[in-house]
Amino acid sequence: MKILGIIPARYASTRFPGKPLAVIAGKPMIQWVYERASETFEWCYVATDNDTIKQAVEVFGGKVVMTSELHRSGTDRCAEALDIIQSELNEQFDVVVNIQGDEPFIQPQQLNRVVSCFVNPDVQIATLVKPFAPGEDVFNPNSPKVILNRNSEAIYFSRSVIPYVRGKEQSQWPGSFRFLKHIGLYAYRTDILHKITRLQPSPLELAESLEQLRWLENGYRITVVETD
Template sequence: MLFLGIIPARYASTRFPGKPLAMIHGRPMIQHVYERASRVVPEVWVATDDERIAKAVEQFGGKVVMTGRYHRSGTERCEEALQLISLRLNRHFDVVINIQGDEPFIQERQLQQIMECFDDETTAIATLVKRIDNKDDLFNPNIPKVIVGRQGQALYFSRSVIPYLRDVPSDEWITHKLWLKHIGLYAYRSEVLKTITQLSPAPPELAESLEQLRWLWHGYSIRVAETDIENMAVDTPEDLERINQMKFRDNE
Protein backbone atom coordinates (compact mmCIF):
# COMPACT_ATOMS: atom_id res chain seq x y z
CA MET A 1 0.00 0.00 0.00
CA LEU A 2 1.41 3.38 -1.03
CA PHE A 3 0.98 6.28 1.39
CA LEU A 4 1.37 9.94 0.46
CA GLY A 5 1.84 12.50 3.22
CA ILE A 6 0.70 16.02 2.35
CA ILE A 7 1.30 19.05 4.56
CA PRO A 8 -1.07 21.85 3.50
CA ALA A 9 0.58 25.20 4.21
CA ARG A 10 -0.69 28.70 3.58
CA TYR A 11 0.95 31.99 4.44
CA ALA A 12 -2.21 33.97 5.19
CA SER A 13 -3.56 33.51 8.70
CA THR A 14 -5.76 35.83 10.73
CA ARG A 15 -4.09 35.08 14.04
CA PHE A 16 -0.57 34.31 12.83
CA PRO A 17 0.44 35.35 9.28
CA GLY A 18 3.45 33.47 7.94
CA LYS A 19 3.10 30.74 10.54
CA PRO A 20 4.72 27.93 8.47
CA LEU A 21 7.94 29.97 8.30
CA ALA A 22 8.07 30.82 12.01
CA MET A 23 11.40 29.76 13.44
CA ILE A 24 11.55 27.03 16.10
CA HIS A 25 14.97 26.17 17.45
CA GLY A 26 16.64 27.64 14.37
CA ARG A 27 14.49 25.96 11.72
CA PRO A 28 11.17 26.96 10.13
CA MET A 29 8.16 25.19 11.60
CA ILE A 30 7.30 23.57 8.27
CA GLN A 31 10.73 21.91 8.25
CA HIS A 32 10.15 20.34 11.68
CA VAL A 33 6.84 18.87 10.49
CA TYR A 34 8.28 17.68 7.18
CA GLU A 35 11.31 15.97 8.69
CA ARG A 36 9.31 14.20 11.38
CA ALA A 37 6.69 12.99 8.92
CA SER A 38 9.38 11.75 6.54
CA ARG A 39 10.69 9.34 9.17
CA VAL A 40 7.47 7.33 8.85
CA VAL A 41 5.74 8.21 5.58
CA PRO A 42 7.83 7.25 2.51
CA GLU A 43 6.59 10.13 0.31
CA VAL A 44 5.95 13.55 1.90
CA TRP A 45 5.15 16.81 0.12
CA VAL A 46 4.24 20.33 1.20
CA ALA A 47 1.23 21.78 -0.67
CA THR A 48 1.16 25.57 -0.70
CA ASP A 49 -0.07 28.56 -2.68
CA ASP A 50 2.74 30.84 -1.53
CA GLU A 51 6.15 31.20 -3.18
CA ARG A 52 7.82 32.12 0.12
CA ILE A 53 6.82 28.81 1.66
CA ALA A 54 7.79 26.91 -1.49
CA LYS A 55 11.22 28.52 -1.49
CA ALA A 56 11.78 27.68 2.17
CA VAL A 57 10.87 24.03 1.58
CA GLU A 58 13.20 23.77 -1.40
CA GLN A 59 16.02 25.32 0.64
CA PHE A 60 15.91 22.54 3.22
CA GLY A 61 15.61 19.88 0.52
CA GLY A 62 11.91 19.14 0.84
CA LYS A 63 9.38 18.40 -1.88
CA VAL A 64 6.75 21.03 -2.62
CA VAL A 65 3.83 21.42 -5.00
CA MET A 66 2.08 24.70 -5.80
CA THR A 67 -1.71 24.62 -5.49
CA GLY A 68 -4.49 27.13 -6.10
CA ARG A 69 -5.47 29.93 -3.74
CA TYR A 70 -9.17 29.13 -3.79
CA HIS A 71 -9.27 26.21 -1.35
CA ARG A 72 -11.57 26.44 1.63
CA SER A 73 -9.83 23.74 3.64
CA GLY A 74 -6.69 21.67 3.94
CA THR A 75 -8.67 18.70 2.65
CA GLU A 76 -9.38 20.47 -0.62
CA ARG A 77 -5.73 21.48 -0.96
CA CYS A 78 -4.71 17.85 -0.35
CA GLU A 79 -7.02 16.66 -3.11
CA GLU A 80 -5.50 19.02 -5.69
CA ALA A 81 -1.99 18.15 -4.49
CA LEU A 82 -2.75 14.44 -4.86
CA GLN A 83 -3.67 14.95 -8.50
CA LEU A 84 -0.59 17.05 -9.26
CA ILE A 85 1.87 14.79 -7.45
CA SER A 86 0.41 11.62 -8.98
CA LEU A 87 0.84 13.12 -12.46
CA ARG A 88 4.34 14.36 -11.74
CA LEU A 89 5.53 11.01 -10.38
CA ASN A 90 3.31 8.87 -12.62
CA ARG A 91 2.32 6.91 -9.53
CA HIS A 92 -0.92 5.89 -7.85
CA PHE A 93 -1.16 6.44 -4.10
CA ASP A 94 -3.62 4.36 -2.11
CA VAL A 95 -3.89 6.59 0.96
CA VAL A 96 -3.31 10.30 1.57
CA ILE A 97 -2.35 11.54 5.05
CA ASN A 98 -3.29 15.15 5.76
CA ILE A 99 -0.58 16.33 8.17
CA GLN A 100 -1.12 19.54 10.11
CA GLY A 101 1.62 22.05 9.37
CA ASP A 102 1.33 23.78 12.74
CA GLU A 103 2.26 20.79 14.92
CA PRO A 104 6.07 20.82 14.79
CA PHE A 105 6.49 17.98 17.26
CA ILE A 106 4.15 15.43 15.72
CA GLN A 107 5.18 11.98 16.88
CA GLU A 108 6.10 9.03 14.68
CA ARG A 109 3.76 6.74 16.60
CA GLN A 110 0.76 8.93 15.74
CA LEU A 111 1.50 8.62 12.04
CA GLN A 112 2.02 4.88 12.39
CA GLN A 113 -1.33 4.54 14.16
CA ILE A 114 -3.27 6.31 11.46
CA MET A 115 -1.52 4.26 8.76
CA GLU A 116 -2.36 1.03 10.59
CA CYS A 117 -6.06 1.91 10.37
CA PHE A 118 -5.86 1.05 6.67
CA ASP A 119 -4.83 -2.53 7.38
CA ASP A 120 -8.61 -2.92 7.47
CA GLU A 121 -9.70 -2.70 3.84
CA THR A 122 -13.06 -1.21 4.88
CA THR A 123 -11.44 1.94 6.31
CA ALA A 124 -12.28 4.95 4.14
CA ILE A 125 -11.20 7.81 6.41
CA ALA A 126 -9.19 7.70 9.64
CA THR A 127 -8.30 10.12 12.40
CA LEU A 128 -6.98 10.17 15.97
CA VAL A 129 -8.45 10.95 19.37
CA LYS A 130 -7.01 11.36 22.86
CA ARG A 131 -8.68 10.94 26.23
CA ILE A 132 -9.37 14.25 27.96
CA ASP A 133 -7.75 14.57 31.38
CA ASN A 134 -8.31 18.21 32.36
CA LYS A 135 -11.24 20.60 32.73
CA ASP A 136 -9.80 23.25 30.46
CA ASP A 137 -9.84 20.92 27.46
CA LEU A 138 -13.22 19.48 28.39
CA PHE A 139 -15.03 22.82 28.34
CA ASN A 140 -13.01 24.48 25.56
CA PRO A 141 -15.18 24.82 22.41
CA ASN A 142 -12.02 25.07 20.30
CA ILE A 143 -11.22 21.46 21.22
CA PRO A 144 -13.80 19.22 19.50
CA LYS A 145 -15.06 16.19 21.39
CA VAL A 146 -15.79 12.85 19.76
CA ILE A 147 -18.15 10.00 20.52
CA VAL A 148 -16.78 6.70 19.24
CA GLY A 149 -18.80 3.56 18.64
CA ARG A 150 -18.06 0.02 19.77
CA GLN A 151 -16.34 -0.84 16.48
CA GLY A 152 -14.03 2.17 16.55
CA GLN A 153 -16.05 4.46 14.29
CA ALA A 154 -16.72 8.14 15.01
CA LEU A 155 -20.41 8.72 15.72
CA TYR A 156 -20.30 12.49 16.16
CA PHE A 157 -17.92 15.42 16.69
CA SER A 158 -18.95 18.50 18.65
CA ARG A 159 -17.61 21.66 20.22
CA SER A 160 -19.99 20.95 23.09
CA VAL A 161 -19.24 18.46 25.83
CA ILE A 162 -20.54 15.13 24.56
CA PRO A 163 -21.81 12.94 26.05
CA TYR A 164 -23.62 15.09 28.60
CA LEU A 165 -23.29 13.59 32.07
CA ARG A 166 -26.72 13.78 33.66
CA ASP A 167 -27.24 14.13 37.43
CA VAL A 168 -23.55 14.87 38.08
CA PRO A 169 -22.27 18.42 38.83
CA SER A 170 -20.21 19.66 35.89
CA ASP A 171 -17.20 20.39 38.10
CA GLU A 172 -17.03 16.65 38.83
CA TRP A 173 -17.30 15.47 35.23
CA ILE A 174 -13.59 15.22 34.55
CA THR A 175 -13.19 12.52 37.21
CA HIS A 176 -15.31 10.16 35.12
CA LYS A 177 -12.77 9.98 32.25
CA LEU A 178 -15.51 9.63 29.64
CA TRP A 179 -14.46 12.14 27.02
CA LEU A 180 -12.29 12.01 23.94
CA LYS A 181 -10.90 14.99 22.06
CA HIS A 182 -10.15 15.07 18.37
CA ILE A 183 -6.54 15.16 17.17
CA GLY A 184 -6.58 16.84 13.75
CA LEU A 185 -4.63 14.28 11.77
CA TYR A 186 -6.58 12.73 8.89
CA ALA A 187 -5.99 10.04 6.32
CA TYR A 188 -8.20 9.09 3.38
CA ARG A 189 -8.20 6.51 0.64
CA SER A 190 -7.41 8.40 -2.54
CA GLU A 191 -10.74 7.73 -4.22
CA VAL A 192 -12.58 8.83 -1.07
CA LEU A 193 -10.61 12.08 -0.89
CA LYS A 194 -11.71 12.88 -4.42
CA THR A 195 -15.39 12.39 -3.58
CA ILE A 196 -15.62 14.06 -0.17
CA THR A 197 -14.27 17.33 -1.56
CA GLN A 198 -17.28 17.43 -3.90
CA LEU A 199 -19.91 16.97 -1.19
CA SER A 200 -22.37 19.71 -0.37
CA PRO A 201 -22.17 21.34 3.09
CA ALA A 202 -24.20 19.68 5.83
CA PRO A 203 -26.41 21.34 8.48
CA PRO A 204 -24.41 20.05 11.48
CA GLU A 205 -21.15 21.08 9.79
CA LEU A 206 -22.44 24.63 9.35
CA ALA A 207 -23.68 24.74 12.93
CA GLU A 208 -20.46 23.45 14.52
CA SER A 209 -17.98 24.65 11.87
CA LEU A 210 -16.44 21.17 11.75
CA GLU A 211 -15.66 19.87 8.28
CA GLN A 212 -15.71 16.19 9.25
CA LEU A 213 -19.42 16.39 10.06
CA ARG A 214 -20.07 16.81 6.35
CA TRP A 215 -18.55 13.39 5.70
CA LEU A 216 -20.56 11.71 8.46
CA TRP A 217 -23.76 13.39 7.34
CA HIS A 218 -23.26 12.10 3.79
CA GLY A 219 -22.77 8.55 5.06
CA TYR A 220 -18.99 8.16 5.20
CA SER A 221 -17.45 6.23 8.08
CA ILE A 222 -14.48 7.64 10.01
CA ARG A 223 -12.21 5.11 11.70
CA VAL A 224 -10.74 6.30 15.00
CA ALA A 225 -7.50 5.31 16.71
CA GLU A 226 -6.74 6.47 20.25
CA THR A 227 -3.37 8.01 21.06
CA ASP A 228 -1.91 8.85 24.46
CA ILE A 229 0.34 11.55 22.98
CA GLU A 230 -0.50 15.20 23.60
CA ASN A 231 -0.09 17.36 20.50
CA MET A 232 1.47 20.82 20.65
CA ALA A 233 -0.09 23.06 18.02
CA VAL A 234 1.15 26.57 17.27
CA ASP A 235 -1.88 28.81 16.81
CA THR A 236 -0.54 32.16 17.99
CA PRO A 237 2.79 33.99 18.40
CA GLU A 238 2.44 33.30 22.12
CA ASP A 239 2.39 29.55 21.43
CA LEU A 240 5.54 29.94 19.37
CA GLU A 241 7.32 31.80 22.16
CA ARG A 242 6.36 29.13 24.67
CA ILE A 243 7.59 26.29 22.46
CA ASN A 244 10.87 28.04 21.75
CA GLN A 245 11.50 28.19 25.49
CA MET A 246 11.21 24.40 25.73
CA LYS A 247 13.97 21.92 25.06
CA PHE A 248 13.41 18.95 22.75
CA ARG A 249 15.48 16.19 21.29
CA ASP A 250 14.93 15.39 17.62
CA ASN A 251 13.35 12.06 18.50
CA GLU A 252 10.77 13.55 20.87
Protein backbone atom coordinates in the same frame (compact mmCIF):
# COMPACT_ATOMS: atom_id res chain seq x y z
CA MET B 1 0.03 -0.15 -0.18
CA LYS B 2 1.46 3.17 -1.36
CA ILE B 3 1.14 6.00 1.14
CA LEU B 4 1.48 9.70 0.32
CA GLY B 5 2.04 12.20 3.12
CA ILE B 6 0.79 15.72 2.37
CA ILE B 7 1.28 18.74 4.63
CA PRO B 8 -1.19 21.49 3.69
CA ALA B 9 0.29 24.87 4.61
CA ARG B 10 -1.26 28.25 3.93
CA TYR B 11 0.11 31.63 4.88
CA ALA B 12 -3.18 33.46 5.43
CA SER B 13 -4.77 32.93 8.83
CA THR B 14 -7.08 35.08 10.91
CA ARG B 15 -5.44 34.03 14.18
CA PHE B 16 -1.77 33.62 13.20
CA PRO B 17 -0.73 34.71 9.67
CA GLY B 18 2.42 32.94 8.51
CA LYS B 19 2.23 30.33 11.27
CA PRO B 20 4.00 27.57 9.25
CA LEU B 21 7.06 29.85 9.08
CA ALA B 22 7.20 30.59 12.81
CA VAL B 23 10.69 29.70 14.05
CA ILE B 24 11.00 27.01 16.72
CA ALA B 25 14.50 26.15 17.99
CA GLY B 26 16.10 27.62 14.89
CA LYS B 27 13.84 26.01 12.28
CA PRO B 28 10.54 27.08 10.71
CA MET B 29 7.59 25.10 12.04
CA ILE B 30 6.90 23.59 8.62
CA GLN B 31 10.41 22.09 8.57
CA TRP B 32 9.84 20.30 11.88
CA VAL B 33 6.58 18.85 10.56
CA TYR B 34 8.17 17.82 7.26
CA GLU B 35 11.11 16.12 8.94
CA ARG B 36 8.83 14.15 11.26
CA ALA B 37 6.60 13.07 8.39
CA SER B 38 9.57 12.15 6.19
CA GLU B 39 10.75 9.70 8.85
CA THR B 40 7.56 7.75 8.20
CA PHE B 41 6.68 8.25 4.53
CA GLU B 42 8.85 7.66 1.48
CA TRP B 43 6.68 10.15 -0.41
CA CYS B 44 6.04 13.37 1.48
CA TYR B 45 5.16 16.84 0.15
CA VAL B 46 4.13 20.25 1.40
CA ALA B 47 1.10 21.65 -0.44
CA THR B 48 0.85 25.43 -0.28
CA ASP B 49 -0.61 28.45 -2.05
CA ASN B 50 2.14 30.82 -0.95
CA ASP B 51 5.49 31.55 -2.62
CA THR B 52 7.20 32.40 0.68
CA ILE B 53 6.30 29.01 2.16
CA LYS B 54 7.33 27.30 -1.08
CA GLN B 55 10.73 28.97 -0.97
CA ALA B 56 11.21 28.10 2.71
CA VAL B 57 10.52 24.42 2.00
CA GLU B 58 12.92 24.41 -0.95
CA VAL B 59 15.64 25.98 1.22
CA PHE B 60 15.62 23.04 3.63
CA GLY B 61 15.40 20.54 0.76
CA GLY B 62 11.75 19.57 1.09
CA LYS B 63 9.36 18.67 -1.71
CA VAL B 64 6.56 21.14 -2.35
CA VAL B 65 3.68 21.66 -4.78
CA MET B 66 1.73 24.85 -5.41
CA THR B 67 -2.05 24.66 -5.09
CA SER B 68 -5.01 27.00 -5.43
CA GLU B 69 -5.70 29.88 -3.04
CA LEU B 70 -9.41 29.04 -3.13
CA HIS B 71 -9.46 25.85 -1.06
CA ARG B 72 -11.81 25.85 1.92
CA SER B 73 -9.86 23.25 3.87
CA GLY B 74 -6.67 21.24 4.10
CA THR B 75 -8.57 18.24 2.78
CA ASP B 76 -9.44 20.11 -0.41
CA ARG B 77 -5.80 21.16 -0.79
CA CYS B 78 -4.69 17.53 -0.34
CA ALA B 79 -6.99 16.39 -3.14
CA GLU B 80 -5.50 18.86 -5.61
CA ALA B 81 -1.96 18.07 -4.47
CA LEU B 82 -2.61 14.34 -4.90
CA ASP B 83 -3.58 14.86 -8.54
CA ILE B 84 -0.51 17.01 -9.22
CA ILE B 85 1.90 14.59 -7.54
CA GLN B 86 0.45 11.48 -9.18
CA SER B 87 0.74 13.17 -12.57
CA GLU B 88 4.32 14.33 -11.96
CA LEU B 89 5.51 10.97 -10.62
CA ASN B 90 3.33 8.78 -12.83
CA GLU B 91 2.41 6.91 -9.63
CA GLN B 92 -0.92 5.89 -8.12
CA PHE B 93 -1.26 6.10 -4.33
CA ASP B 94 -3.66 4.11 -2.17
CA VAL B 95 -3.83 6.32 0.92
CA VAL B 96 -3.20 10.02 1.57
CA VAL B 97 -2.23 11.20 5.05
CA ASN B 98 -3.10 14.83 5.79
CA ILE B 99 -0.58 16.18 8.32
CA GLN B 100 -1.31 19.65 9.63
CA GLY B 101 1.46 22.14 8.98
CA ASP B 102 1.20 23.54 12.50
CA GLU B 103 1.83 20.24 14.34
CA PRO B 104 5.62 20.28 14.87
CA PHE B 105 5.45 17.68 17.63
CA ILE B 106 3.61 15.01 15.66
CA GLN B 107 5.27 11.65 16.29
CA PRO B 108 6.11 9.00 13.67
CA GLN B 109 4.32 6.38 15.76
CA GLN B 110 1.13 8.45 15.56
CA LEU B 111 1.41 8.56 11.78
CA ASN B 112 2.03 4.82 11.67
CA ARG B 113 -0.99 4.13 13.86
CA VAL B 114 -3.38 5.99 11.62
CA VAL B 115 -1.95 4.31 8.50
CA SER B 116 -2.25 0.87 10.11
CA CYS B 117 -6.04 1.23 10.03
CA PHE B 118 -6.01 0.69 6.26
CA VAL B 119 -4.96 -2.93 6.60
CA ASN B 120 -8.72 -3.33 6.98
CA PRO B 121 -10.09 -2.88 3.43
CA ASP B 122 -13.36 -1.48 4.80
CA VAL B 123 -11.71 1.59 6.35
CA GLN B 124 -12.48 4.75 4.38
CA ILE B 125 -11.08 7.55 6.57
CA ALA B 126 -9.02 7.39 9.76
CA THR B 127 -8.09 9.92 12.41
CA LEU B 128 -6.59 10.19 15.90
CA VAL B 129 -7.92 11.06 19.34
CA LYS B 130 -6.48 11.18 22.83
CA PRO B 131 -8.07 11.45 26.27
CA PHE B 132 -8.14 14.87 27.87
CA ALA B 133 -5.34 15.12 30.40
CA PRO B 134 -6.16 15.78 34.07
CA GLY B 135 -6.77 19.49 34.51
CA GLU B 136 -7.11 20.11 30.77
CA ASP B 137 -10.10 22.27 29.83
CA VAL B 138 -12.66 19.93 28.30
CA PHE B 139 -14.97 22.93 27.77
CA ASN B 140 -12.55 24.68 25.39
CA PRO B 141 -14.38 24.99 22.03
CA ASN B 142 -11.03 25.00 20.22
CA SER B 143 -10.51 21.39 21.34
CA PRO B 144 -13.16 19.38 19.45
CA LYS B 145 -14.56 16.35 21.22
CA VAL B 146 -15.63 13.06 19.64
CA ILE B 147 -17.82 10.15 20.66
CA LEU B 148 -17.40 6.66 19.20
CA ASN B 149 -19.44 3.56 18.49
CA ARG B 150 -18.34 0.06 19.52
CA ASN B 151 -16.43 -0.33 16.25
CA SER B 152 -14.19 2.65 17.08
CA GLU B 153 -15.91 4.77 14.45
CA ALA B 154 -16.90 8.38 15.03
CA ILE B 155 -20.54 9.03 15.86
CA TYR B 156 -20.15 12.79 16.18
CA PHE B 157 -17.57 15.56 16.65
CA SER B 158 -18.40 18.76 18.51
CA ARG B 159 -16.88 21.89 19.96
CA SER B 160 -19.34 21.43 22.81
CA VAL B 161 -18.73 18.82 25.48
CA ILE B 162 -20.17 15.48 24.37
CA PRO B 163 -21.77 13.58 25.88
CA TYR B 164 -23.77 15.70 28.30
CA VAL B 165 -23.29 14.23 31.79
CA ARG B 166 -26.71 14.25 33.39
CA GLY B 167 -27.06 14.62 37.15
CA LYS B 168 -23.60 16.11 37.67
CA GLU B 169 -22.39 19.65 38.12
CA GLN B 170 -20.27 20.71 35.15
CA SER B 171 -17.26 20.99 37.43
CA GLN B 172 -17.62 17.23 38.05
CA TRP B 173 -17.88 16.21 34.41
CA PRO B 174 -14.14 15.67 33.73
CA GLY B 175 -14.00 13.05 36.48
CA SER B 176 -17.28 11.42 35.49
CA PHE B 177 -16.58 10.48 31.87
CA ARG B 178 -13.54 9.74 29.72
CA PHE B 179 -13.77 12.56 27.19
CA LEU B 180 -11.80 12.23 23.95
CA LYS B 181 -10.09 15.12 22.17
CA HIS B 182 -9.76 15.03 18.41
CA ILE B 183 -6.28 15.41 16.90
CA GLY B 184 -6.55 16.97 13.44
CA LEU B 185 -4.67 14.27 11.54
CA TYR B 186 -6.56 12.46 8.78
CA ALA B 187 -5.84 9.66 6.36
CA TYR B 188 -8.09 8.76 3.44
CA ARG B 189 -8.23 6.20 0.69
CA THR B 190 -7.56 8.18 -2.46
CA ASP B 191 -10.94 7.42 -4.04
CA ILE B 192 -12.71 8.51 -0.85
CA LEU B 193 -10.65 11.72 -0.73
CA HIS B 194 -11.88 12.70 -4.17
CA LYS B 195 -15.48 11.87 -3.28
CA ILE B 196 -15.61 13.84 -0.02
CA THR B 197 -14.07 16.93 -1.59
CA ARG B 198 -16.92 17.04 -4.11
CA LEU B 199 -19.52 17.27 -1.33
CA GLN B 200 -21.25 20.53 -0.56
CA PRO B 201 -20.90 22.06 2.93
CA SER B 202 -23.47 20.53 5.27
CA PRO B 203 -25.65 22.05 8.01
CA LEU B 204 -23.76 20.42 10.89
CA GLU B 205 -20.41 21.36 9.39
CA LEU B 206 -21.47 24.98 9.05
CA ALA B 207 -22.87 25.07 12.59
CA GLU B 208 -19.73 23.65 14.24
CA SER B 209 -17.13 24.71 11.64
CA LEU B 210 -15.82 21.12 11.52
CA GLU B 211 -15.38 19.71 8.01
CA GLN B 212 -15.51 16.07 9.13
CA LEU B 213 -19.20 16.48 9.97
CA ARG B 214 -19.87 16.87 6.24
CA TRP B 215 -18.46 13.40 5.69
CA LEU B 216 -20.49 11.86 8.50
CA GLU B 217 -23.69 13.54 7.31
CA ASN B 218 -23.13 11.98 3.89
CA GLY B 219 -22.68 8.48 5.27
CA TYR B 220 -18.90 8.12 5.23
CA ARG B 221 -17.28 6.26 8.12
CA ILE B 222 -14.37 7.68 10.12
CA THR B 223 -12.28 5.11 11.97
CA VAL B 224 -10.75 6.49 15.15
CA VAL B 225 -7.46 5.42 16.74
CA GLU B 226 -6.45 6.47 20.23
CA THR B 227 -2.96 7.81 20.88
CA ASP B 228 -1.07 9.21 23.86
